[in-house]
Amino acid sequence: MMTTFLKGACVALCLLACGTVARAEEPLVLAKTGWLYAGGHLESVNGKQYMTGQMYAEYMLPARQTHPYPIIMVHGGTMSGTNFTGTPDGREGWAQYFARRGYAVYSVDQVGRGRSAFNQAFYGPAEQTEASNNQARYSAQERFNRWPQAHLHTQWPGDGSMNDPAVQQLVASQLPAIKDFRRQMELNRDGLVALIDKIGPSILLVHSQAGAFGWPVVDARPDKVKALVAVEPNGPPYRGVDFVGAPEWFKQQGVTLPWGLTGVPLTYDPAVKDASELTFVQEDKPQGEGLVRCFKQAEPARKLTRLMQAPTLVISSEASYHAPYDHCTVQYLQQAGVNPTWIKLADRGVRGNSHMMMVEKNNQDSAAVIDEWLTQAVKVTNDK
Secondary structure (H helix, E strand, C coil): CCHHHHHHHHHHHHHHHHHCCCCCCCCCCEEEEEEEECCCCEEECCCCCECCEEEEEEEEEEEECCCCEECCCCCCCCCHHHHHHCCCCCCCCCHHHHHHHCCCCCECCCCCCCCCCCCCHCCCCCCCCCCCCCHHHHHHHHHHCCCCHHHHHCCCCCCCCCCHHHHHHHHHHHHCCEEEEHHHHHHHHHHHHHHHHCCCCEEEEEEEHHHHHHHHHHHHCCCCCEEEECCCCCCCCCCEEEEECCCEEEEEEEEECCCCCCCCHHHHHCCCCCHHHCEEECCCCCCCCCCCCCCECCCCCCCCCHHCCCEEEECCCCCCCCCHHHHHHHHHHCCCCCEEEEHHHHHHHHCCCCCCHHHHCCCCHHHHHHHHHHHHHHHHHHHH
């Protein structure tokens, strides 16, 4: 037994000396943790009343809050707030990362999902994604190779198979969602506006599908959204794409975002009353190898004046299915007068990530990139 103990101690010392064991974080010290609901109202069905439209938010308030504005974290399709409060292999998530750095953090469940209860009478039918979709899109995308950058993926915290414990944890966490995407956008826009009205001026961090909610929230509360972090936001603008693999790679969808960036109204200048008044044109050819052909507004382009007021970050992974088209979202914003910062993680040395960067092995590195940008962007806003 003593021999085994000494061998174990030697291995541990060797690992420490070689720098392969990271120093454990100190305990996370919070002033308060809890939950609240924002928005919602009572409606009647067959003479009985039910709550509808409410949004659940779980919060962490650090013992030493050094930043003036909380971060609201909004998950994407099929997911819940657990995307931010931990990882499938048991490490800390982005919520803990930012709480450790002095931010109050609110992680929501989208309206009609998880702890924001679903009621079909109000929300219509729900649907759930088939489990193997996780392999093709996140955990083992390099084996499916459906888009040109998929083979660059290296950061899943497991082997990516359906028997991988991390994959099983992710699949177990996924939830049915309201089938009607426009209905999702309306409900979550209103829920997030209600949350911001409740807790005060905030930083809004949206991922994936929730990107389509972020723009209308800024549009509705340009004075209260102090920064928008769009983590691979829903796109590309106007018409979506399907991924079919080589050699074609991309298949054009129909109109998915009739207001350009979203499916619900935005304030354009000159004003439009209906999305049908907007005119879109597609590039003749892609801007580079492995990229889709973007849609933009026909010139002269209308401006998104309210979106100009919030510092905006678009952040993209190297290997994600967003790699072929996030540039379209950035350019759409630029054409509309918004001046977003676009950070490609690979340019900062954070490589090999899928669309689910917040749960992968290097999730702390991607969070650090966002943290650095926020420190500068929100400071500039405060100085104004």
